[in-house]
Amino acid sequence: MSGLNTGEPVSDEVSAANQAAPVIQLRGLRKSFGDLEVLRGIDLDVVTGQHVVIFGPSGSGKSTMLRSLNMLEQPTAGSLKVDGVEYGPGLPDEPGVRRGKVLDLRRTVGMVFQQFNLFPHLTALDNVALPLRSVRGLKGAAAQLKAAEALRRVGLLQRAAHYPQQLSGGQQQRVAIARALAMDPKVMLFDEPTSALDPELVGEVLKTMREVAETGMTMVVVTHELGFAKEIGDLNVFMEDGLVVESGPRGFFENCVSPRAREFILAVR
Amino acid sequence: MNISNYDWGLIWENHGVLLNGLLVALQVSVIALVISIFGGLLLAVMRLSKPPISWIAVAYINVFRGVPALVSVIWVYFGVALLLGVNFTVFQAGVIALSLLYSAFMAEIFRSALGAIPPGHREAGQALGMRGTRIFFSVVLPQAIKIALPNLGSMFIGMVKDTSTFTVIGLLEVVRVTQNLVSQSFQPFVLYTAAAAIYVLAAFVIDIVFRLIEGAYASPPRGAISRVLRSRKRQRIQQLMAEVGP
Numbered sequence: 001m002s003g004l005n006t007g008e009p010v011s012d013e014v015s016a017a018n019q020a021a022p023v024i025q026l027r028g029l030r031k032s033f034g035d036l037e038v039l040r041g042i043d044l045d046v047v048t049g050q051h052v053v054i055f056g057p058s059g060s061g062k063s064t065m066l067r068s069l070n071m072l073e074q075p076t077a078g079s080l081k082v083d084g085v086e087y088g089p090g091l092p093d094e095p096g097v098r099r100g101k102v103l104d105l106r107r108t109v110g111m112v113f114q115q116f117n118l119f120p121h122l123t124a125l126d127n128v129a130l131p132l133r134s135v136r137g138l139k140g141a142a143a144q145l146k147a148a149e150a151l152r153r154v155g156l157l158q159r160a161a162h163y164p165q166q167l168s169g170g171q172q173q174r175v176a177i178a179r180a181l182a183m184d185p186k187v188m189l190f191d192e193p194t195s196a197l198d199p200e201l202v203g204e205v206l207k208t209m210r211e212v213a214e215t216g217m218t219m220v221v222v223t224h225e226l227g228f229a230k231e232i233g234d235l236n237v238f239m240e241d242g243l244v245v246e247s248g249p250r251g252f253f254e255n256c257v258s259p260r261a262r263e264f265i266l267a268v269r
Numbered sequence: 270m271n272i273s274n275y276d277w278g279l280i281w282e283n284h285g286v287l288l289n290g291l292l293v294a295l296q297v298s299v300i301a302l303v304i305s306i307f308g309g310l311l312l313a314v315m316r317l318s319k320p321p322i323s324w325i326a327v328a329y330i331n332v333f334r335g336v337p338a339l340v341s342v343i344w345v346y347f348g349v350a351l352l353l354g355v356n357f358t359v360f361q362a363g364v365i366a367l368s369l370l371y372s373a374f375m376a377e378i379f380r381s382a383l384g385a386i387p388p389g390h391r392e393a394g395q396a397l398g399m400r401g402t403r404i405f406f407s408v409v410l411p412q413a414i415k416i417a418l419p420n421l422g423s424m425f426i427g428m429v430k431d432t433s434t435f436t437v438i439g440l441l442e443v444v445r446v447t448q449n450l451v452s453q454s455f456q457p458f459v460l461y462t463a464a465a466a467i468y469v470l471a472a473f474v475i476d477i478v479f480r481l482i483e484g485a486y487a488s489p490p491r492g493a494i495s496r497v498l499r500s501r502k503r504q505r506i507q508q509l510m511a512e513v514g515p
Binding site: 120148 | 397
Protein backbone atom coordinates (compact mmCIF):
# COMPACT_ATOMS: atom_id res chain seq x y z
CA MET A 1 0.00 0.00 0.00
CA SER A 2 2.91 2.37 0.34
CA GLY A 3 5.16 3.48 -2.42
CA LEU A 4 6.91 6.52 -3.77
CA ASN A 5 3.77 8.58 -3.29
CA THR A 6 5.64 11.63 -2.05
CA GLY A 7 3.70 13.91 0.25
CA GLU A 8 0.24 12.41 -0.14
CA PRO A 9 -1.62 12.11 3.15
CA VAL A 10 -1.97 8.38 3.39
CA SER A 11 -2.90 7.70 6.99
CA ASP A 12 -6.08 5.72 6.34
CA GLU A 13 -8.40 6.44 9.24
CA VAL A 14 -7.28 10.01 10.06
CA SER A 15 -7.06 11.35 6.55
CA ALA A 16 -10.43 9.91 5.64
CA ALA A 17 -12.09 12.34 8.05
CA ASN A 18 -9.98 15.37 7.17
CA GLN A 19 -9.05 14.80 3.56
CA ALA A 20 -10.36 18.21 2.56
CA ALA A 21 -8.39 20.47 4.89
CA PRO A 22 -4.80 19.70 5.85
CA VAL A 23 -3.54 21.89 8.75
CA ILE A 24 -0.15 22.14 7.12
CA GLN A 25 0.38 22.02 3.38
CA LEU A 26 3.80 22.37 1.77
CA ARG A 27 4.16 22.69 -2.00
CA GLY A 28 7.53 22.94 -3.70
CA LEU A 29 9.15 24.39 -0.57
CA ARG A 30 12.74 25.45 -1.17
CA LYS A 31 15.40 26.93 1.08
CA SER A 32 18.91 28.03 0.19
CA PHE A 33 21.74 29.22 2.39
CA GLY A 34 23.83 31.15 -0.11
CA ASP A 35 24.76 28.72 -2.89
CA LEU A 36 23.72 25.69 -0.89
CA GLU A 37 20.18 24.52 -1.52
CA VAL A 38 19.10 22.68 1.62
CA LEU A 39 15.48 22.08 0.67
CA ARG A 40 14.92 21.30 -2.98
CA GLY A 41 11.16 21.28 -3.30
CA ILE A 42 9.23 19.63 -0.48
CA ASP A 43 5.59 18.58 -0.72
CA LEU A 44 3.86 17.53 2.47
CA ASP A 45 0.34 17.44 3.83
CA VAL A 46 -0.38 17.13 7.54
CA VAL A 47 -3.98 16.65 8.60
CA THR A 48 -5.48 17.37 12.02
CA GLY A 49 -4.57 14.79 14.63
CA GLN A 50 -1.91 13.20 12.47
CA HIS A 51 1.48 12.27 13.88
CA VAL A 52 4.14 12.83 11.26
CA VAL A 53 7.61 11.41 11.75
CA ILE A 54 10.50 12.79 9.70
CA PHE A 55 13.79 10.95 9.59
CA GLY A 56 16.88 10.72 7.47
CA PRO A 57 20.65 11.21 7.60
CA SER A 58 22.28 14.39 8.96
CA GLY A 59 22.24 17.19 6.43
CA SER A 60 19.15 15.83 4.72
CA GLY A 61 17.29 19.06 5.49
CA LYS A 62 14.79 17.62 7.94
CA SER A 63 15.49 20.17 10.68
CA THR A 64 15.45 23.04 8.19
CA MET A 65 12.11 21.78 6.91
CA LEU A 66 10.70 21.65 10.43
CA ARG A 67 12.08 25.09 11.27
CA SER A 68 10.47 26.59 8.19
CA LEU A 69 7.09 25.36 9.43
CA ASN A 70 7.13 28.22 11.95
CA MET A 71 9.35 30.48 9.84
CA LEU A 72 12.45 30.23 12.04
CA GLU A 73 13.90 29.61 8.59
CA GLN A 74 12.37 31.69 5.81
CA PRO A 75 11.74 29.53 2.73
CA THR A 76 13.23 30.94 -0.46
CA ALA A 77 10.43 29.60 -2.67
CA GLY A 78 7.29 27.56 -2.55
CA SER A 79 4.12 27.47 -0.53
CA LEU A 80 3.68 26.99 3.22
CA LYS A 81 0.03 27.00 4.16
CA VAL A 82 -1.16 26.56 7.72
CA ASP A 83 -4.92 26.48 8.26
CA GLY A 84 -5.33 27.59 4.66
CA VAL A 85 -3.31 30.77 5.15
CA GLU A 86 -0.15 31.30 3.10
CA TYR A 87 3.01 32.17 5.06
CA GLY A 88 5.69 31.27 2.51
CA PRO A 89 6.68 33.05 -0.72
CA GLY A 90 3.70 31.30 -2.35
CA LEU A 91 3.16 29.68 -5.71
CA PRO A 92 3.11 31.64 -8.99
CA ASP A 93 -0.23 30.15 -10.10
CA GLU A 94 -1.96 31.12 -6.85
CA PRO A 95 -1.87 34.90 -6.64
CA GLY A 96 -5.09 35.56 -4.72
CA VAL A 97 -4.31 33.50 -1.64
CA ARG A 98 -4.82 34.88 1.90
CA ARG A 99 -1.46 35.80 3.41
CA GLY A 100 -0.72 35.68 7.14
CA LYS A 101 1.68 37.30 9.58
CA VAL A 102 4.61 35.33 10.99
CA LEU A 103 3.55 36.19 14.55
CA ASP A 104 0.13 34.59 13.97
CA LEU A 105 1.74 31.48 12.50
CA ARG A 106 3.96 31.09 15.54
CA ARG A 107 0.98 31.50 17.84
CA THR A 108 -0.67 28.56 16.04
CA VAL A 109 2.34 26.25 15.96
CA GLY A 110 4.29 25.18 19.06
CA MET A 111 7.90 23.99 18.96
CA VAL A 112 10.21 21.89 21.11
CA PHE A 113 13.94 22.18 20.50
CA GLN A 114 16.82 19.74 20.72
CA GLN A 115 18.57 22.02 23.25
CA PHE A 116 15.37 22.63 25.31
CA ASN A 117 16.01 26.40 25.26
CA LEU A 118 14.38 27.09 28.61
CA PHE A 119 14.97 30.61 29.93
CA PRO A 120 17.63 29.99 32.61
CA HIS A 121 16.78 33.06 34.71
CA LEU A 122 13.18 31.92 35.27
CA THR A 123 11.71 29.10 37.33
CA ALA A 124 9.97 26.24 35.56
CA LEU A 125 6.64 27.86 36.39
CA ASP A 126 7.68 31.28 35.06
CA ASN A 127 9.12 29.71 31.91
CA VAL A 128 5.63 28.49 31.11
CA ALA A 129 3.84 31.58 32.45
CA LEU A 130 5.93 34.23 30.63
CA PRO A 131 4.57 33.58 27.11
CA LEU A 132 1.06 33.13 28.53
CA ARG A 133 1.31 36.67 29.88
CA SER A 134 3.11 38.33 27.00
CA VAL A 135 1.49 36.49 24.08
CA ARG A 136 -1.90 35.28 25.34
CA GLY A 137 -2.32 38.37 27.52
CA LEU A 138 -3.28 36.46 30.67
CA LYS A 139 -2.98 38.28 34.01
CA GLY A 140 -0.32 37.14 36.50
CA ALA A 141 -2.45 34.79 38.60
CA ALA A 142 -4.33 33.31 35.64
CA ALA A 143 -1.07 32.74 33.76
CA GLN A 144 0.46 30.99 36.77
CA LEU A 145 -2.58 28.78 37.20
CA LYS A 146 -2.52 27.76 33.55
CA ALA A 147 1.24 27.22 33.74
CA ALA A 148 0.80 25.02 36.80
CA GLU A 149 -1.78 22.94 34.93
CA ALA A 150 0.60 22.51 32.01
CA LEU A 151 3.38 21.42 34.36
CA ARG A 152 1.04 18.92 35.96
CA ARG A 153 0.30 17.45 32.53
CA VAL A 154 3.98 16.63 32.08
CA GLY A 155 4.26 15.45 35.70
CA LEU A 156 6.52 18.27 36.89
CA LEU A 157 4.28 20.39 39.10
CA GLN A 158 6.47 19.42 42.06
CA ARG A 159 9.41 21.08 40.28
CA ALA A 160 7.57 24.34 39.55
CA ALA A 161 9.89 26.46 41.74
CA HIS A 162 13.08 24.95 40.32
CA TYR A 163 15.33 26.74 37.88
CA PRO A 164 16.37 24.96 34.66
CA GLN A 165 19.90 24.27 35.93
CA GLN A 166 18.38 22.46 38.91
CA LEU A 167 16.52 20.08 36.58
CA SER A 168 17.78 17.06 34.65
CA GLY A 169 17.86 17.25 30.87
CA GLY A 170 14.76 15.11 30.62
CA GLN A 171 12.89 17.31 33.09
CA GLN A 172 14.00 20.45 31.23
CA GLN A 173 12.66 19.03 27.99
CA ARG A 174 9.36 18.15 29.65
CA VAL A 175 9.07 21.74 30.94
CA ALA A 176 9.77 22.91 27.38
CA ILE A 177 6.96 20.65 26.15
CA ALA A 178 4.65 22.08 28.84
CA ARG A 179 5.62 25.62 27.80
CA ALA A 180 4.67 24.95 24.19
CA LEU A 181 1.49 23.02 25.10
CA ALA A 182 0.21 25.74 27.45
CA MET A 183 -0.15 28.06 24.44
CA ASP A 184 -2.83 25.71 23.03
CA PRO A 185 -1.14 25.26 19.64
CA LYS A 186 -2.88 23.49 16.77
CA VAL A 187 0.34 21.74 15.79
CA MET A 188 3.40 20.77 17.83
CA LEU A 189 6.81 20.58 16.17
CA PHE A 190 9.58 18.50 17.78
CA ASP A 191 13.13 19.03 16.54
CA GLU A 192 15.15 15.97 17.63
CA PRO A 193 13.79 16.36 21.18
CA THR A 194 15.81 13.50 22.68
CA SER A 195 19.12 13.90 20.83
CA ALA A 196 20.76 16.04 23.53
CA LEU A 197 19.74 13.74 26.38
CA ASP A 198 21.63 11.11 28.33
CA PRO A 199 20.34 7.69 27.21
CA GLU A 200 18.61 6.97 30.51
CA LEU A 201 16.61 10.21 30.25
CA VAL A 202 15.23 9.59 26.75
CA GLY A 203 12.41 7.38 28.03
CA GLU A 204 10.68 10.00 30.18
CA VAL A 205 10.60 12.50 27.30
CA LEU A 206 9.25 9.92 24.86
CA LYS A 207 6.63 8.96 27.44
CA THR A 208 5.52 12.60 27.71
CA MET A 209 5.40 12.89 23.91
CA ARG A 210 3.35 9.71 23.70
CA GLU A 211 0.89 11.22 26.18
CA VAL A 212 0.68 14.38 24.07
CA ALA A 213 0.06 12.22 21.00
CA GLU A 214 -2.75 10.38 22.79
CA THR A 215 -4.61 13.65 23.34
CA GLY A 216 -5.00 13.89 19.56
CA MET A 217 -2.50 16.72 19.14
CA THR A 218 -1.21 17.14 15.61
CA MET A 219 2.54 16.48 15.74
CA VAL A 220 5.48 16.75 13.39
CA VAL A 221 8.51 15.03 14.89
CA VAL A 222 12.06 14.97 13.56
CA THR A 223 13.74 12.09 15.34
CA HIS A 224 16.39 9.39 15.23
CA GLU A 225 14.38 7.24 17.66
CA LEU A 226 12.99 4.90 15.03
CA GLY A 227 11.39 2.66 17.66
CA PHE A 228 9.34 5.58 18.86
CA ALA A 229 8.70 6.70 15.28
CA LYS A 230 7.31 3.30 14.42
CA GLU A 231 5.03 3.50 17.44
CA ILE A 232 3.42 6.91 16.87
CA GLY A 233 4.01 7.62 13.17
CA ASP A 234 0.79 7.87 11.13
CA LEU A 235 2.84 9.33 8.31
CA ASN A 236 6.52 8.52 8.00
CA VAL A 237 8.73 10.68 5.85
CA PHE A 238 12.25 9.73 4.79
CA MET A 239 14.33 12.68 3.61
CA GLU A 240 17.69 12.88 1.91
CA ASP A 241 19.53 15.73 0.15
CA GLY A 242 16.70 18.19 0.66
CA LEU A 243 14.04 15.96 -0.86
CA VAL A 244 11.39 13.60 0.41
CA VAL A 245 12.63 10.26 -0.91
CA GLU A 246 9.68 8.23 0.25
CA SER A 247 6.80 8.54 2.67
CA GLY A 248 4.14 6.17 3.86
CA PRO A 249 1.65 5.21 6.57
CA ARG A 250 2.04 2.80 9.49
CA GLY A 251 4.13 -0.20 8.56
CA PHE A 252 6.45 2.04 6.54
CA PHE A 253 9.55 0.72 8.28
CA GLU A 254 8.76 -2.81 7.05
CA ASN A 255 7.16 -1.92 3.72
CA CYS A 256 9.20 0.92 2.29
CA VAL A 257 10.59 0.24 -1.16
CA SER A 258 13.26 2.84 -1.90
CA PRO A 259 16.73 1.35 -1.40
CA ARG A 260 18.03 4.42 0.47
CA ALA A 261 15.24 4.34 3.05
CA ARG A 262 15.69 0.59 3.58
CA GLU A 263 19.43 1.02 3.89
CA PHE A 264 19.03 3.85 6.43
CA ILE A 265 16.52 1.93 8.55
CA LEU A 266 18.82 -1.10 8.62
CA ALA A 267 21.86 1.01 9.50
CA VAL A 268 20.12 2.80 12.39
CA ARG A 269 18.77 -0.42 13.79
CA MET B 270 62.28 63.10 59.79
CA ASN B 271 61.59 60.12 61.99
CA ILE B 272 58.38 58.08 61.75
CA SER B 273 57.47 59.32 65.25
CA ASN B 274 57.26 62.86 63.87
CA TYR B 275 54.20 61.93 61.85
CA ASP B 276 51.03 63.03 63.52
CA TRP B 277 48.72 60.05 62.91
CA GLY B 278 46.17 61.59 65.25
CA LEU B 279 45.33 64.00 62.39
CA ILE B 280 43.36 61.29 60.68
CA TRP B 281 40.98 60.84 63.57
CA GLU B 282 40.75 64.60 64.16
CA ASN B 283 39.64 65.10 60.56
CA HIS B 284 37.76 61.88 59.93
CA GLY B 285 34.48 63.75 59.52
CA VAL B 286 35.86 65.94 56.73
CA LEU B 287 37.54 63.00 55.02
CA LEU B 288 34.43 60.84 55.09
CA ASN B 289 32.43 63.77 53.78
CA GLY B 290 34.79 63.77 50.82
CA LEU B 291 34.04 60.09 50.31
CA LEU B 292 30.31 60.80 50.49
CA VAL B 293 30.62 63.40 47.70
CA ALA B 294 32.68 60.97 45.61
CA LEU B 295 30.06 58.23 46.11
CA GLN B 296 27.17 60.57 45.27
CA VAL B 297 28.76 61.62 41.99
CA SER B 298 29.65 58.01 41.16
CA VAL B 299 26.26 56.49 41.97
CA ILE B 300 24.37 59.01 39.83
CA ALA B 301 26.89 58.57 37.01
CA LEU B 302 26.63 54.76 37.38
CA VAL B 303 22.87 54.83 36.83
CA ILE B 304 23.19 57.18 33.85
CA SER B 305 26.01 55.20 32.25
CA ILE B 306 24.18 51.87 32.68
CA PHE B 307 21.33 53.25 30.59
CA GLY B 308 23.72 55.07 28.24
CA GLY B 309 25.88 51.97 27.88
CA LEU B 310 22.88 49.74 27.14
CA LEU B 311 21.64 52.15 24.51
CA LEU B 312 25.11 52.33 22.92
CA ALA B 313 25.45 48.54 23.02
CA VAL B 314 22.13 48.08 21.23
CA MET B 315 23.16 50.73 18.67
CA ARG B 316 26.54 49.01 18.29
CA LEU B 317 24.75 45.74 17.45
CA SER B 318 22.39 47.45 14.97
CA LYS B 319 22.87 47.99 11.24
CA PRO B 320 25.67 50.20 9.85
CA PRO B 321 24.65 53.86 9.96
CA ILE B 322 23.55 53.52 13.60
CA SER B 323 26.36 51.19 14.66
CA TRP B 324 28.97 53.61 13.30
CA ILE B 325 27.75 56.36 15.63
CA ALA B 326 28.13 53.99 18.58
CA VAL B 327 31.57 52.81 17.44
CA ALA B 328 32.78 56.40 17.08
CA TYR B 329 31.43 57.41 20.49
CA ILE B 330 32.86 54.36 22.25
CA ASN B 331 36.30 54.75 20.73
CA VAL B 332 36.54 58.46 21.50
CA PHE B 333 35.28 58.42 25.07
CA ARG B 334 37.11 55.27 26.15
CA GLY B 335 40.31 57.10 25.27
CA VAL B 336 39.67 60.41 27.05
CA PRO B 337 41.14 60.65 30.59
CA ALA B 338 38.74 61.70 33.35
CA LEU B 339 40.82 64.77 34.13
CA VAL B 340 40.57 66.09 30.58
CA SER B 341 36.92 65.18 30.33
CA VAL B 342 35.89 67.13 33.44
CA ILE B 343 37.89 70.19 32.45
CA TRP B 344 36.24 70.08 29.06
CA VAL B 345 32.74 69.76 30.55
CA TYR B 346 33.26 72.38 33.27
CA PHE B 347 35.26 75.04 31.42
CA GLY B 348 34.83 74.09 27.76
CA VAL B 349 31.04 73.90 27.72
CA ALA B 350 30.81 77.20 29.62
CA LEU B 351 33.03 78.88 27.05
CA LEU B 352 31.40 77.34 23.99
CA LEU B 353 27.73 77.27 24.96
CA GLY B 354 27.58 79.61 27.94
CA VAL B 355 26.14 76.81 30.10
CA ASN B 356 27.57 76.88 33.61
CA PHE B 357 27.44 73.56 35.42
CA THR B 358 28.09 73.27 39.14
CA VAL B 359 31.21 71.25 39.97
CA PHE B 360 28.95 68.41 41.11
CA GLN B 361 27.00 68.40 37.83
CA ALA B 362 30.19 68.64 35.80
CA GLY B 363 31.60 65.64 37.65
CA VAL B 364 28.49 63.55 37.04
CA ILE B 365 28.39 64.45 33.34
CA ALA B 366 32.10 63.80 32.78
CA LEU B 367 31.95 60.39 34.48
CA SER B 368 28.75 59.41 32.65
CA LEU B 369 30.22 60.33 29.26
CA LEU B 370 33.31 58.21 29.87
CA TYR B 371 31.75 55.22 31.54
CA SER B 372 28.85 54.91 29.11
CA ALA B 373 31.51 53.98 26.58
CA PHE B 374 33.00 51.29 28.84
CA MET B 375 29.56 49.98 29.83
CA ALA B 376 28.63 49.74 26.15
CA GLU B 377 31.42 47.23 25.59
CA ILE B 378 30.47 45.25 28.70
CA PHE B 379 26.84 45.06 27.62
CA ARG B 380 27.78 44.26 24.03
CA SER B 381 29.70 41.17 25.08
CA ALA B 382 26.99 40.22 27.61
CA LEU B 383 24.25 40.51 24.98
CA GLY B 384 26.40 38.47 22.60
CA ALA B 385 26.80 35.72 25.19
CA ILE B 386 23.08 34.85 25.25
CA PRO B 387 22.58 31.62 23.26
CA PRO B 388 20.61 32.32 20.06
CA GLY B 389 18.36 29.40 20.96
CA HIS B 390 16.76 31.44 23.75
CA ARG B 391 15.76 34.13 21.27
CA GLU B 392 14.45 31.43 18.92
CA ALA B 393 12.42 29.86 21.71
CA GLY B 394 10.82 33.25 22.34
CA GLN B 395 10.10 33.65 18.62
CA ALA B 396 8.64 30.16 18.37
CA LEU B 397 6.30 31.02 21.25
CA GLY B 398 5.04 34.01 19.28
CA MET B 399 6.68 36.67 21.46
CA ARG B 400 7.45 40.04 19.88
CA GLY B 401 11.06 41.11 19.40
CA THR B 402 10.94 43.86 22.04
CA ARG B 403 9.34 41.48 24.51
CA ILE B 404 12.04 38.87 23.87
CA PHE B 405 14.69 41.54 24.44
CA PHE B 406 13.29 42.81 27.72
CA SER B 407 12.04 39.52 29.21
CA VAL B 408 14.52 36.96 27.89
CA VAL B 409 17.76 38.56 26.68
CA LEU B 410 18.26 41.61 28.91
CA PRO B 411 17.80 39.94 32.33
CA GLN B 412 20.39 37.34 31.39
CA ALA B 413 22.77 39.97 29.98
CA ILE B 414 22.57 42.02 33.18
CA LYS B 415 23.42 38.93 35.17
CA ILE B 416 26.50 38.34 33.02
CA ALA B 417 27.50 42.02 33.17
CA LEU B 418 27.14 42.45 36.94
CA PRO B 419 30.69 41.48 38.06
CA ASN B 420 32.13 43.89 35.48
CA LEU B 421 29.73 46.65 36.55
CA GLY B 422 31.16 46.33 40.07
CA SER B 423 34.71 46.84 38.80
CA MET B 424 33.53 49.77 36.68
CA PHE B 425 31.94 51.39 39.72
CA ILE B 426 35.14 51.09 41.74
CA GLY B 427 36.94 52.74 38.82
CA MET B 428 34.40 55.54 38.80
CA VAL B 429 34.89 56.28 42.50
CA LYS B 430 38.65 56.43 41.97
CA ASP B 431 38.27 58.67 38.91
CA THR B 432 36.42 61.26 40.99
CA SER B 433 39.84 62.01 42.53
CA THR B 434 40.75 63.88 39.33
CA PHE B 435 37.78 66.21 39.85
CA THR B 436 39.86 67.99 42.45
CA VAL B 437 40.97 70.06 39.46
CA ILE B 438 37.60 71.80 39.25
CA GLY B 439 37.36 72.09 43.04
CA LEU B 440 34.89 69.30 43.81
CA LEU B 441 35.23 68.58 47.54
CA GLU B 442 35.93 64.87 47.15
CA VAL B 443 38.52 62.84 49.05
CA VAL B 444 41.68 64.19 47.35
CA ARG B 445 40.56 67.82 47.40
CA VAL B 446 39.68 67.55 51.08
CA THR B 447 43.04 65.93 51.73
CA GLN B 448 44.88 68.69 49.88
CA ASN B 449 43.12 71.29 52.03
CA LEU B 450 44.12 69.47 55.20
CA VAL B 451 47.72 69.12 53.99
CA SER B 452 47.99 72.84 53.36
CA GLN B 453 46.99 73.44 56.99
CA SER B 454 49.06 70.72 58.67
CA PHE B 455 52.01 69.99 56.32
CA GLN B 456 51.52 66.26 56.90
CA PRO B 457 51.07 64.94 53.31
CA PHE B 458 52.28 61.41 54.03
CA VAL B 459 49.80 60.85 56.87
CA LEU B 460 46.85 62.43 55.10
CA TYR B 461 47.39 60.83 51.69
CA THR B 462 47.79 57.47 53.39
CA ALA B 463 44.41 58.11 54.99
CA ALA B 464 42.98 59.04 51.58
CA ALA B 465 44.34 55.82 50.07
CA ALA B 466 42.86 53.80 52.92
CA ILE B 467 39.47 55.41 52.33
CA TYR B 468 39.53 54.40 48.65
CA VAL B 469 40.56 50.85 49.49
CA LEU B 470 37.83 50.59 52.11
CA ALA B 471 35.25 51.99 49.68
CA ALA B 472 36.31 49.49 47.00
CA PHE B 473 36.01 46.67 49.51
CA VAL B 474 32.48 47.67 50.54
CA ILE B 475 31.42 48.16 46.90
CA ASP B 476 32.71 44.69 46.11
CA ILE B 477 30.60 43.20 48.91
CA VAL B 478 27.50 45.11 47.78
CA PHE B 479 27.90 43.90 44.20
CA ARG B 480 28.38 40.33 45.39
CA LEU B 481 25.08 40.58 47.25
CA ILE B 482 23.40 41.90 44.10
CA GLU B 483 24.98 39.09 42.05
CA GLY B 484 23.61 36.60 44.58
CA ALA B 485 20.13 38.05 44.29
CA TYR B 486 20.35 37.81 40.49
CA ALA B 487 21.66 34.23 40.46
CA SER B 488 19.36 31.36 39.44
CA PRO B 489 18.51 30.13 42.02
CA PRO B 490 19.06 33.34 44.00
CA ARG B 491 21.48 33.30 46.94
CA GLY B 492 21.53 35.42 50.10
CA ALA B 493 19.24 36.40 52.95
CA ILE B 494 16.98 38.88 51.15
CA SER B 495 16.29 36.60 48.23
CA ARG B 496 15.62 33.75 50.65
CA VAL B 497 12.78 35.77 52.15
CA LEU B 498 11.45 36.70 48.71
CA ARG B 499 11.73 33.11 47.54
CA SER B 500 9.83 31.72 50.50
CA ARG B 501 6.89 33.88 49.44
CA LYS B 502 7.22 32.53 45.87
CA ARG B 503 7.32 28.99 47.27
CA GLN B 504 4.12 29.63 49.20
CA ARG B 505 2.44 30.86 46.02
CA ILE B 506 3.51 27.70 44.23
CA GLN B 507 2.29 25.50 47.11
CA GLN B 508 -1.03 27.28 46.81
CA LEU B 509 -1.10 26.68 43.04
CA MET B 510 -0.31 23.02 43.54
CA ALA B 511 -3.26 22.74 45.90
CA GLU B 512 -5.51 24.53 43.39
CA VAL B 513 -4.47 22.45 40.40
CA GLY B 514 -4.54 19.14 42.24
CA PRO B 515 -2.26 16.12 41.82
